[in-house]
Amino acid sequence: MLYDFQRDLLNNIEPNYIIAADTGTGKTMMAIHHYLKHNKGEPLLIVAPPQKIKEGGWQRELDFVASKYNIEIPYDILSYGVLSKRWKEYKNWFLVMDECHYVKNPTSQRGKAAIKLTQQSTHFLLLSATPSSNGWGDTIAYMIMFGYYKNKTQFLREHAIYNRIDYGNGPVNVVSDFRDQEILQKIYQSFSIKLAKEDCLDLPPLVFEKIHFNPSKEYNIIKKDRVLGEELFDNIAKLQHGLRFYANQSDKLKYTEMLLEGTEENIIIFYNYKQENEELKKIAKKLKKKVFEVSGSKTNLPDKVVWPELKNSVTIVQYQAGAAGIELQYANIVVFYSPTYSYQDYEQALGRAYRNGQTKKVTVYQYITKGTVETNIYKALDAKKDFTEELFRREIVN
Structure with a gap:
């Protein structure tokens, strides 16, 4: 072992x-x-x-x-x-x-x-x-x-x-x-x-760590009642969004803060929603990390000339905006904060740090909330498939 x-x-x-x-x-x-x-x-x-x-x-x-x-x-x-x-x-x-x-x-x-x-x-x-x-x-x-x-x-x-x-x-x-x-x-x-x-010569160049959480109260309410407060989840698109977003934000944020506090290595965090972006930036700034960002409205990345000396940074990347076309080899810890439905986006996101030019071994953290839609999403991604609406209906709605 x-x-x-x-x-x-x-x-x-x-x-x-x-x-x-x-x-x-x-x-x-x-x-x-x-x-x-x-x-x-x-x-x-x-x-x-x-x-x-x-x-x-x-x-x-x-x-x-x-x-x-x-x-x-x-x-x-x-x-x-x-x-x-x-x-x-x-x-x-x-x-x-x-x-x-x-x-x-x-x-x-x-x-x-x-x-x-x-x-x-x-x-x-x-x-x-x-x-x-x-x-x-x-x-x-x-x-x-x-x-x-x-x-x-x-x-x-x-x-x-x-x-x-x-x-x-x-x-x-x-x-x-x-x-x-x-x-x-x-x-x-x-x-x-x-x-x-x-x-560590015999350590694989790509190490996966599955981090498990229990579903939140909000998740269970949405799944059962299709409503949370005044917010209705009365169609498939809204329900998919609600279940993915509310799987367990609180514990994910606490774990992320602990992870960031315990390392000076450069970290990439992939996310889906604007609110996730805002909360992640708050944590990174609180811990006095250098914060970089790629989203639909903003791209702020370190210049390659500073990569060799760069440390203690957090790069927060939205899947759709930064899953492809950018190079992030200065980072060697990757966090999938919330999963993407797209296998292509998942593979492309993984390839931002784990690519030619990477000189360090990469650790990948997958945040998975047990017994939720996230478990089913990762089943599809591990099988190299997209998580489709048909799978959602079959595994969640029914």
């Missing part, structure tokens, strides 16, 4: 470690096998963002591994949202913290609880594509977890360089840099390993 690069990585790390691996390299599967290798019978605790827990990826992977090996894996999954209240319940568990950058602030309630949880665990593994994207200040919590410093005060006393800045109410000391960075680098590298997708 492991690629060679995953097996090699696990053979070269200690039981307590940080895996700083790119999106699409299989951090979940590596973490489960790390637990299987080092546990002494204690149960496994997964701490993850609520969006990941709700999507169910951890449960699916754990159940899959247990079934393949014909074993039982005792585990619990805890949200970061309740970590500060419940960490005491998990003494002597084997700990995996997914998207560990959520606890990089050692003085927050969540960060304090995470540090205490690592200290009472049998072993702990931290996962993130970007555990320390903002420099040494982001590593302080990890340094404490691995026992190199007692607290943030000690770290700053030994390494912080301050500037005095006048904010109007008098001068304030502000950390401007850190001393002894070679020492800090040596310490950090003693418990962390970086894994880039392009270094």
